[in-house]
Amino acid sequence: MIKAIKWTLTCMLIIFLGAICFLMVFRMATAIFIVYTALALILVKRIGNRGFIIFIILGTFLIRLIYICTVNTPLDSDFELLYEAAVLFSQGDYSFGQQVYFQEWAYQTxxxxxxxxxxxxxxxxxxxLALKILNCIWNTGITLLIYLIARNFFGEKPSRLASVLYSGFVFPVTFVSVLSNQHISTFFIMLxxxxxxxxxxxxxxxxFRSLIAGFLLALGYIMRPDALIVMASLAVYFFVLLLRAENMRQKLEKAMQFLAVSLTFLALTRLASYAIRESGINGQGLKNxxxxxxxxxxxxxxxxGRYNxxxxxxxxxxxxSIEEKKELEKAxxxxxxxxxxxxxxxxxxxKIQNMWCENALxxxxxxxLESDRTVNLLFSHVRFSDVDAVLKDxxxxxxxxxxxxxLLGTLAWRKARMHDGLLIPVAILAASFVLYLFIEVQPRYAYMQQPFLFILSGSGLEIIYRAFNGFSLGQVWARLRDPMKYRPGQQ
Structure with a gap:
């Protein structure tokens, strides 16, 4: 009888607190996020290694393919200008290189x-459509690389979950419909x-690793100069490795690695700039x-700090004149x-709010949104502005x-030594944070940095996995039914 009363009161308390929490925090976006995360937890636990790789590739690609087939994003702003220049290039017409835009920011060539x-x-x-499908491929590759890189530092399940979370992250899902150079550039950087x-x-x-890395970073830079942040971060990484080296041979090896990356990167980017200049495509090469x-x-x-x-x-x-513009800008x-x-x-x-917390959907x-269109969802008409609110949440x-x-993983590193390789994503995020305090910001500029944030989230996920290792819902229910049995000293 006493047990029944305790059990009833406990259940009523759970229902009461659950209802309050539900009313306080429930939004459609919250429900979607909870369901998605729950399904992700089940999938990463039950699928084998090869099956997971197939799943993450197909799942990520199909989500993005469905999106670009559903939403026909028109060309706009710089993306339209770049595409029109590409059309001229495909026709053998290099006159776009004489435009002010390509004279000032020739690196877009x-x-x-x-x-x-x-x-x-x-x-x-x-x-x-072909370019958008390629964007889907590049972003699918980024998602897979989050998993492949993360599992060098964290357990299998946290690494999987980090990539699955990025797979469902709304911004890259929607942004593949935009003809941005960020997709292909970030893919080569990650690779x-x-x-x-x-x-x-x-x-x-x-x-050989360093030579290949330098080559791929150069390809990323030729598409978009974000690779410069990565090169600066690699300098920090190799400097730490030099400090950790125990003898002259190890120091020489690390120095040679950094030189291989740097010299390959510089040689290929200079060669590409020279080829573009000498071929007549753009007399400024890849200059800024x-x-x-x-x-x-x-x-x-x-x-x-935004464009105006x-x-x-x-x-x-x-x-x-060019000199007058420079002097005015410096002043x-x-x-x-x-x-x-x-x-x-x-x-x-x-700027921190604009860059890191706002969305670019x-x-x-x-x-x-501008057309105030309605969409058919679950056999009912819904205003797209309402869909937009859910997607942004x-x-x-x-x-x-x-x-x-x-952040959870970073705090844990204070007690345990951080893997040296994690210095690279940490340095990329730290360098980007400082740099974007001073230069122009847009929420979409965080595209390259976000995969590294999801890689680092693997550290927090690993802590959670360890804390709840072997812990099941059955145990939770057993504790609720008979809390006295699980009091300290009673086991």
Whole structure:
């Protein structure tokens, strides 16, 4: 009788607290996230190694393929300009290289050539869909590489779950419909680091690993200069390895590895720039002829460090010479850095929010929001603005979950030595965090950094797995039914 009363009261308390929590935190996005995570936990536990790789490739690719077939994202902004230049390139017309955009930011030419080659193969009519499908392939590769890299540092299940979480992360799912150079560039960067770090599958000597990594990083850079952040992070990584080396032979080996990566990277990027210049595609090669622009825009307090038309007109209006533009930009940078320190700190906080916490989903389906369209979901018509609200909430849940898990793992490293290889994703995120305090920010610019955040989330997932190892729902229910039996000292 007493047991029955206790059991009844315990169940009532659980129902009461559960109902309150449900009403306080329940949103459609929360329900989707919980169900997705629960299914992911079951799948990563029950599938074999080969089966998981097949699952993560097919599952990730199909999710993205379905999306690009459902949402027809129109070309917009710089993406339209780059595609139009690629069409000209495919026709043998290099006149786009004379445009101000490609004279100032000539490093975009590599991506134009890539798109132009795809247009040549598939024709202009089918090229946009082909490029979007390729984006799906690149992002599927990124998802797989999260798992392959993470399992060099963490257990099998945490590494799997980290990649499955990224697979369902809303931003990359939607962003594959945008013809951005971030997809292919990030894939090559991730592949380069996999060759450099993996000890489980790749059985190459360290020097050959470094040469391949340098080659792949150069390909990533030719598509988009994000690889410069990675090169700086590798310098930190190899410096630590040099400090840890126990003898001169080990120090020489680590120094040779870094030189192999760096020299291969520099040689190939210079060679690509030379080839583009000498072939007449763009006389500026892969240069950045307006280095100060990003800093000038990034320090604009009124725009929160985002692109703004006022700065563009200020610099590019009035037919200023290259030197006049540079001097104006440098003067504005000095002026903006000289504002009240509290105001500058507030700008930095705004930029952290804009870069790391905001979402970039509008790049994919802004046209649907502007048209106030309705969609048919579960046999009922729903306004797309309501779907957008759920997707943005869901996107936040994924990114905040990865941040919390990474933070949990980072705190644990204070008690245990961190694997040296994890210095690379940590350095990439730290360097990006500092750099984007000063240069232009957009939420989509975090695309390259986010896979490394999900890799680091494996550390937090591993702590959780260890804490709940062998712990089942049956045990929880048994404790609820007879809590006295599980009191300390009663077992």
């Amino acid at each position: 590599g991506f134009v050539i890539y798109q132009g080659l795809v247009i040549k193969i598939f024709g202009q009519a089918g090229s946009i 380069a680091l996999y060759f450099l770090l993996d000890k489980r599958v790749i059985r190459l000597r360290s020097l 002829n307006n280095f100060y622009w990003k800093f000038m825009v990034g320090l604009n307090y009124d725009s929160g 038309e006022q700065d563009y007109q200020l610099v590019y209006g009035g037919n200023k 504005l940078i000095r002026e903006r850095l000289g504002i009240n320190p509290l105001k500058l700190a507030n700008l930095f906080l705004q 509008d790049w994919s389906y802004k046209h649907l 869901l996107n936040e849940l994924f990114i905040y979950a990865s941040m919390i898990l990474s």
